[in-house]
Amino acid sequence: MTPTTDLNKIVNEEGTLLVDVRTPNEFSEGSARNAINIPVDQIPYHLSEFQNRKNIVVFCRSGNRSEMAKQILNSYGITNVINAGTWQDVLRNQY
Numbered sequence: 001m002t003p004t005t006d007l008n009k010i011v012n013e014e015g016t017l018l019v020d021v022r023t024p025n026e027f028s029e030g031s032a033r034n035a036i037n038i039p040v041d042q043i044p045y046h047l048s049e050f051q052n053r054k055n056i057v058v059f060c061r062s063g064n065r066s067e068m069a070k071q072i073l074n075s076y077g078i079t080n081v082i083n084a085g086t087w088q089d090v091l092r093n094q095y
């Protein structure tokens with residue numbers, strides 16, 4: 001994960017894609033503002049949503065699934081991905 005000041009800047013930058021990779025049930029219980037929900041096991045089916053994005057921030061409950069999501073995206077050549085850890089970390093850094 002990036003230092004807090006960098007995460008703060010990136011999370012709030014226009015055009016950043018915030019992706020909660022938890023299950024839909026977990027997502028419905030709360031997430032960061034403006035986040036979309038793409039469960040980690042569904043990422044390969046949604047690659048078009050990640051293309052042509054300046055920054056992609058992935059997160060989950062603990063940081064484990066978001067690290068898996070980052071690795072999956074990297075394996076498809078999408079490298080502008082930041083594992084922000086938990087959705088609460090992202091929410092704390094939003095304006």
